[in-house]
Amino acid sequence: MITGIWMSFLQLTGAFIANWTQAPFIGFGNYKIALSVTNAQGAALLSSFAITCAFTLLVVGISWSLGMAAAVALQRTFRGRAIFRTIFLVPYAIPMYAGIIAWKFMFQQQNGVINQILVTLHLANPDSLPFWLIGPNAFISVVVVGIWRTWPFAFLMLMAGLQTINQDLYEASALDGAKPFRQWRSITLPELGGVNRVLVLVLFLWTFNDFNDPAILFGEGQPPAADLVSFHIYNNSFINLNFGFGAAMSTLLLVFLMIVSAAYLLFVNRRSARA
Template sequence: MASSVTEPRPSDSSPAAGAAAEPGETTPPGQRRKGLSEKNRPLWLLIPGGLLMTLVILVPLAMGIWMSLIDLDQYTLRQWVNAEFIGIQNYIEAALSSELLRSIWLSVSFALISTVVTVPLGVAAAVVTQNAYRGRAVVRSIFLIPYVLPSFVVASVWRTMLQPDGIVNVTLTNMGMGGGLWLNGPNAYWTLVWVEIWAAWPFIYLLALSGLQAVDHEVHEASALDGALWWNKLRYVIFPYLKGPVSLAFLLATLNHINNFTLPYVLFGAPAPSDVNVLPILVYVTSFQSFRFGLSAAMAVVSLILIAIPLFIYLRAVRLDVHEGGKK
């Protein structure tokens, strides 16, 4: 009777299946060896996103920087590859011979004023609509109307209302206050600030409301049992939870105000009055009305640096905060 032959079972001391062989050792037949391709396989998943980012962001950015270093206008546009390389002369002309510095001041001041006003408005609206009550859904819907309307619709409506014979001047005249020129002259700047505040504060409201939803219900109950007043509850219970969302909202809102092109363009036209000639309008006019493409590219690069500064400060602060929290 033939005895059955059984294959030897691997002992406990044998290397685990799939483990990499030591140098000088041979991998047994049939055993799969993990190489660098399998170890780094997740990195291959980044290729589609990396290619898309390269085509959509990096390539246009490199072309914009190159355009800012050449003498590119309507005469050299058809053969822009052969345009004369002039280095930083476009940047020098933008700083000394154009309205770039004034436009930067207008954009930054306009953005900061708008953000400083919209943040408390958005937080207050979020606090008002946090707790459930009859009609809260209607109030929330009304609060979101300025945000869901497209920017060109908002600018068109306000442009019609602020005409010399528009509803705003008619209402002020009937109230005995008199009207004025809102789309030209010194009032144009404050008109831009007002319309931007009206259209932008619901964004702060949404982020603040999302932060309030993260507050634990037990925290509200504990503060109520302790008899905390509403102001102390807001200051020591609610506001600490809003630190992150409000900081992010402050940054995003400021950058959005600086980059806002549609609202001033539709509201005032191009070229805009000197009091509202913000940076996006200046870049547009220089490029598509004066046809100084190299000069406008230099202005665009300056605006990119201007936007990157607060973004870098915020990311740095968040990184330090995370590290300090980890040490604790």
């Protein structure tokens, strides 16, 4: 980490990569470029940051919602519950690269499963099938894959948390006339407070730093609509060979995530203390 931060103060380009310690020292020059919206590089970073924020909000929010719904649905014992638990955990068990490559084939325009389903349901015209891996739809594709990979982990954590809740609380509330939604709001959510605090933070950090989804889905030709910040930094560092600027953006990302994490922990800890 210290080496990466030091690199951010150097004009480290491909010309100096053989002996990077001899690269010229330019101080905060890389940071000024990254934080300036008046130049192309700074504007591109700001756009990538905004896309990543939207991506993170959607993936974390929907993944948590799906995980909570599945965990609550499988809380009670019924025939076939073990089968549903196994099916729900399949995306988490499949090797990451194999799963994302499968989605890449499914998103193909001509022979992809997604477009074939849309045609079958009469939601798409066979003569003008949508592109999912280029153009504006690329953002939808990377969000779908992110949710598919993330929500089983949320389900697993929440399901484990539900096992620690005393079932007598639900029985007593049912006798008092509480409906399922009231039980969820008044019992399940408060009892899962500790699990949710950790889960949301972990999901946020994983998703905001996500590199694998865009790298496997799009390769080096990442569309602007899905320009996530981790892959944006990679392109500037290893494609454009501007390692100093890439290190500066990485350091800024590190500082941002540390500030958000500290603020989040401070907020939830104060709420817990008041509660």
